Structures are given as C-alpha cells and as structure tokens.
Amino acid sequence: MTEVTAPPRDGRGRLLPRESDPTAPMLQVTDLAVRFKLAKGSLKAVDGVSFRLDEGQALGIAGESGCGKTTTALSLVRLLPANGRIRAGRVDLYGIDLVANDESQMRRYRWREISIVFQGAMNALNPVQRVRDQIAEPIEIRLGKSQTAARARAVELLDLVGIPKQRGLVYPHELSGGMRQRAMIAMALACDPKILIGDEPTTALDVMVQAQILQLVEGLRAELGLSLILITHDLSVIAETCDDVLVMYAGRAMEQGPVSRVFTRPRHPYTQALIRAYPNIRADRRTLEVIPGQLPDLRNPPPGCRFASRCPHVMDVCRTLTPPEVRFDDGVTAACHLYGTVSGDGSLASDPGAVADGAIGAASGPSAPAATADDDAAYGDGIEDEDRSPGEPRSADSLAGDQSRMIDRAAHTIVDERQHGDPEQRA
C-alpha cells in the first residue's frame, strides 16, 4: 500500500477505499472454491469459478438450484453460512483481496462497496419497525450520520425507488410485495455501494411487478452508475437486464459471455439444454425439452465435466478430464471438450472482430494454478492453452475437422428446433 495524499477514485469520480488500486478491475473473482462442511464429508458448492465485473456492467449468474450461484454471491460479501468456507481463490475489489481480509476489515466494504438484496427479501424486513427507520439505521450506524440526517436520506432513497414519502412511515406488512422489494433495494443502496448483488430479486413477484422492479433497477444502474450482479434461475430476467451472463452447473462455470451471444447461440451443451427446457413466449416453439438425468452428488463429484452424465454430446474424455475454458472470437467462453483447445475457430465466430468490451474472461491476467488441484486433474483456463495440463491427450490440430462438425451441429440445434417447431404436441 502506498501513501497517497488524494484518496483513489473510480472512473466516475467516486471515492474508493484508501488501500485500493483504481487501475485494477472493479471486481475480479479468480478460481473461487467454496466448501460446505456436512455431517459426513464436505460439499463442493463452488469449484473454480472465475469472472470479472467492470464499472457499470450488469452480470447475470444463471443456473438451477444447487449450481452454486447463491453461494458465489454470498462469498463475494463473505456472508456464507457457518459451515461454508472459501477454500481457494480470490475475490479482488479494486485490487483488494476480500478473501484474505478479516471480518472487521470486510465490514468496511460490505454495504459500502458491495451490497446485496437477498432472496426472499420480502420477509427480511423487520415487522415492528417503520420502513423509513429501517433504511435509516445502516446510514446511522455505518456512515455515522445523525438520526435526523439518516432519516432524511432514507426518505430520499425511498423516493429514488418509487416509494412516496408517506408510505415510508408504514410498517412492512402494510406494503405490497413489490413495494417491500423496493424498500429492500433502497436499503441496499443506503451506503451508496458501487456493486449491487440481487439474489433472485424478482422471483416471488407477479410479472407486471417484476417488470416494474426490473425497470427500476435499470434506471438506478444508469442514474447511479451501479454495477449489477443478478443471481437467478430465470434466464429471461437475465436476458432482459444483463450485459453478460455466467451459466453455472454443479459448482462450475459452464459458459460465459455477452447475453446477446450466449442466449442466441449457446455453445455449451448445458446452456443449450437449459434454453430448450425454458418456456419462451417469443418463440414459435411450444415444446420443452427434458434434460435427462440428475445433478451429480457434489459431496463426491465425478471426475471430468460435471455435466457429462447428462450431456447428449458426451465423449470419453469428458468423463476423465475437466474441460478447459475455450474462448471464442465473440467473447464467449465455454468449458467443453467439444471445442477442444481450438481458440476462435472461424466457423464458429460469425463476428470475429467483435470482442465485447466488458468481456468477462477467465483468462485475463495470469491464471492461478488450478485451485482444485487436490481433486481434479486440471482446471486450466485454457484460453492461451500453452500452460494447460500436460495430461491433455488431444491436440487441437488433429481434432480440428471433427470438432468443427460437432460444433456446427451443436450450435445449430436450437436454430433448427425453432424453425421446425413441433406441431404434434398440440394434437
């Protein structure tokens, strides 16, 4: 840490913690691994997840229950349940490693730099305290404001999220679900954070109320320059609000990249299956495809790709080796052996010039050696693929022809599906 007279500021001129490095990425998560201790053994809830969040960016983390998305979110603010522990990896906020920090230091960043709106937030409000006063409380305690000043700020915040002043004086039970969710967002904004994490923020809400809340969040993002991490099982909410998406399955990142690419042209068989299993009101397709099989047991996950047992394109290598993350020219990375080690095959990237600005890449910067080396053969980042595991038996060249055929098939499955629809199901 260097002695500086002027405190560091971010790109928008906002104050940063004194010990931060304003040139470092806003949030860089590298090979995060989280274990939950169970009565018997431990559960590998998150296993080597990397992503990056830039100023003003909105990242969606998608996946089904048990994929580790909520655990990832809680790790960022170090609010894991008592039996959960970050086993490896780094969470860097402007160069400050939050994992290495102790709790008292973490308190300086939580809510002020990163805040979180919890799942089931509607029940998280204190039923016997006025809404305004609940929002004022963290301002008083964290920022050391007087009660009057804190309450005045709380009223401002309520106004910001669309709750009229008088409604702030009521108790939570007098508010509708949508209004309570707005109050929770106001509370999360109390200490003017730079990153807002929403854990299933609209899951229990009606579709019209959900649209209102998403519109609010979008507005806040623009107005306050917030960066957003949206955790949800609802692919459509991510498609609506986020720039980038990280698709998780069984504790690992399967695919990540710009929403416009990943959802229109998913590369990873899991992403493809997930999208085909998802009802889409804009598509002609009215059938849903089943993803056969079950989530692997995360107490003792199988070697290789976690999705191998359910994957329609499974190969022998998938059951033994953890797939590397392959980066495509359009900024998408997918952890899948189908794409081998080929980096940006011409036939894949329709738009080779366009590498998204906010590309969230596992590979920017030196890749930490496999965080999960104790149990996995390799968890390489695979993008430059020079430093990949020596155990990798296949060469890119020998497979190139094969691969591109498979890739083509995989990439076009969904397109075909939509064109043809399924008239039979209606019969």
Added chain:
Amino acid sequence: MSSILRLRGLEVHFPVRGGFGDTLLRRARLVVRAVDGIDLDLVRGEVLALVGESGSGKTTTGRVIVKLTRQTAGTVEFEGEDVSNLWSGPALRGFRRRVQLIFQDPYETLNPKQTIFDFVAEPLVVHGLGTDRERSTKVLAALDAAGLRPAAEYALRYPHELSGGQRQRVVIAGALVMDPDLIVADEPVSMLDVSIRTELLHLMLDLRKERGLTYLFITHDLSLAWVIADRIAVMYLGKIMEIGPAEAVIRSPRNPYTQALVSVSPSPDPPTQGERARRTILEGETPDAAHIPSGCRFHPRCPVAFDRCRVEAPPLFDVGGGQAAACWLAEPGGAGTVERAAPTAEG
C-alpha cells in the same frame, strides 16, 4: 364439442370482518369480490390455462370447481349435471373421484409422517374402494404412471426422502389413483427447477394422451401457459379479460391488459430495441378486490381507456376464431380496434 365443465355467472364474494368499531359505527361491510361473474367452458381433453396475477381470483375459481370454496352465486355444471349445490353425501364423493386437485407446494401437501403408499392410498380408503390387495395394485400403478419407478420401492418411503420433483410426482400419483376425468392443477410446477419442471409438464401431457384427462392449469406465468395450454383465459380482479386459443391470445391479444402482460413477459431471447419500445409496463398495482373500480375494472391502469370504460363494464366480445375479449375496443363494429402490433416471434 362437449363441455366437461361449465361455469356460468360464477361469483365468490367474501365478506371482510370489520372491527368492533365498524360495527358500532354501522359502517358498511366491505366485500372482497374474489371471483366476480365468470363464464367458462372446459372442453373434454383440453388443457385450459387460467392465467392471472395474484389477486386475480384464479385460485379461488379452481377451489370452487373442486368444491373447497362455496360460490356465492352462479352455477357449476360437470358433465351436463348441475353440481353447484353439491356439498355433502355420496354424490359429492362421486364428484370428487372424478375431479382432482394438485396444489402448488408438494412440501405442504404431503404429510411428513405418512409413507408415500399411505398418501396415495388415502383417497381409496376414504372412498372405501377396493380390497387391500386391489388398493395396493392401484397405488403402485399410479406411482408408476407418475414416473416413480420402481413403484414398490418409492411406496415405502417418506416425503423427506424425496426431492421436490419426486414429491410433486407423488401428489400427481395421489390424483391419478382415483382415475379422474378433470385435474385442476394450481401452479403445479412453479416451485420446481427448470429441468424438473419440464419433466413434470411432459408427464402431465403424456397422461392426458393416455387417459384422456382434461386439465385446468392455473398459473401466473404466461410463458408456461404458452407451452402447455390449448386455450388460455386471462383473469384480472375476478373477471375473465380474454380467452381463446393459446396462439391467438399470445400472438394477437385483443384486450389491453393481455397485451401489456404479453409485452412484459420476459423471454430468454434478449429483447430488441423495438420490443423494448413496445413494452407496456403498467403503473401502480392491481387494486384490491374490495374496491373494484367502476366500469371496466381495468380502466384506471389501461393505457387506452376512454369515457365509456369508466362507466360501463364491457362483456366478452367474440372476436372470431374462438377468441373473446372483454374490451370495448373489441366490440364488433364498435369504437375501433386496438391494432397495436402484438409482439411476434420474429424479431
């Protein structure tokens, strides 16, 4: 087409219990008009999705059909017979054999102290059907049909040993064991993960094919209705605003409420600028059912409401192709048509 179920002028009004002060001051009692006059026909073998936001009365409608809530007015006909006043006796039991309900939450439906076998067998016991051996055959067949295989193994388990998806399969088995004609499914999959949800929807559709079941599928999720239903009925504040074939209701909705709902229903396709611009996010919240607005109950939030809407409630106008919309703008030869481009697939 033969209707298996016919609702006419169905109303469910719940009086709100006022406080002591209200009684003293002789204030008028408030009435929550949960269901406020609906007509609905279910055709044998179809899946009709009843879609609405919370407070629309969709669940209450389902409960009236399965005889868990009494209507305050209107009639319910099942297979041509008036069952409106069927509240006890063997006739009610006969009716209940043929109409089954699946609830949203399998965690609450199942008794944690009861084995799966006992849960599924319970309706047979209650109705005094069959010998022990026959019951056990039926239970195992129902579990098998619900995809819990091998059935004999699942039968002896307790609910806590099963996953959410398996529990909902048990609930479905419990409904199947009576070999019903009509299943009212109230948000049967909304607690489940995407992949498990898909399996259950497939199961429900397969069962329809095999057994000729009819479903009333109650959901808040228009996208789900789109993929499962033959017809969709959209409810708002106790009234049906629009009904018709799924294709028509989603692709060319005629009621502004349906149009707004469709426009904000998110999809995994990232929205184009055009779609964003066409989106109609209604302001405010659904009024409470104790204070239903005059005229068309949607008029205070309707983007295209005009004078008539404030005073006179529109009936369901037939707009052709089996579609009907409760909106003055859908009146044949009326004030005009809301030819707002409906969100379409290409885009």
